[in-house]
Amino acid sequence: MTPDLVVTTTIGATPEEVFPYLVQPDLLLRWMGTWVDIDPQPGGTFAVDLGETQVRGTYVEVDPPHRVVFTWGIPGNEQMPAGSSTVEIVLRPEDDGTAVELTHRDLPVERLADHEKGWKNLLGILDSELRD
Amino acid sequence: MLRLVRNQELAAGQIAAHFPITQQAVSQHLRVLERSGLVAERREGTRRLYLLRPDALGPVRALLEDLWPDALDRLKHIVEEDKRRRS
Numbered sequence: 482m483t484p485d486l487v488v489t490t491t492i493g494a495t496p497e498e499v500f501p502y503l504v505q506p507d508l509l510l511r512w513m514g515t516w517v518d519i520d521p522q523p524g525g526t527f528a529v530d531l532g533e534t535q536v537r538g539t540y541v542e543v544d545p546p547h548r549v550v551f552t553w554g555i556p557g558n559e560q561m562p563a564g565s566s567t568v569e570i571v572l573r574p575e576d577d578g579t580a581v582e583l584t585h586r587d588l589p590v591e592r593l594a595d596h597e598k599g600w601k602n603l604l605g606i607l608d609s610e611l612r613d
Numbered sequence: 614m615l616r617l618v619r620n621q622e623l624a625a626g627q628i629a630a631h632f633p634i635t636q637q638a639v640s641q642h643l644r645v646l647e648r649s650g651l652v653a654e655r656r657e658g659t660r661r662l663y664l665l666r667p668d669a670l671g672p673v674r675a676l677l678e679d680l681w682p683d684a685l686d687r688l689k690h691i692v693e694e695d696k697r698r699r700s
Contacts, residue, residue, distance in 0.1 A: 486674070486677055486678060486681065488681040488682050488685055489685075490685045490686065490688070490689050491689075492688070492689045492692050492693060493689075493692075493693045493696070494692045494693060494696045498692065498696060499688075499692055502688055502691065502692055511687075511691050512684055512687040512688040512691050513684050513687075513688075531680070558673075560673055561673050581685060581688070581689075583681055583685060585677055585681065588673065588674055588677070589673055589674075
């Protein structure tokens, strides 16, 4: 597995004000995607088109106004099939707003493994050079 | 090394100049990278030129690393703008 992708921001509004933008189709569409079809309850559909990329998954947890978890994938994509990775969005109240932390888990390994192998190989070469 | 050849094609010797190891060691490493599909190799006369393959460094992750910060930034601005309009 590659490391989780974590992105944070702070929004000048309460968690109660932010949460609807995560679970109401018309509000979600304003910041994510070009088409949205969602049923925000555990087991419900999460379907968003990002231009020509279709993202498909299922809601895992909907806990207003604190947390939303849904799966995320691209149908037909070998590296990241529908529902294969997980997105968690956590809202925490702060003095002047809401801290938003988005974590994207279970990302595909892709070719990073090859990359690492390349570096290990180089270190091996360097090691043998130094021994000569 | 990959960063060096991300946007420009470089010869093995030019790449080696950036590393405190022999050109031979760099060439061996470049061959490893080429075999694993991370860089493309092209010959021009006696020189071998290397360029990072655009699809090499994990297209899905790269896409998401661009997508999420942009998306959260839009979320922030839309929520804050809506709140200002209401007040």
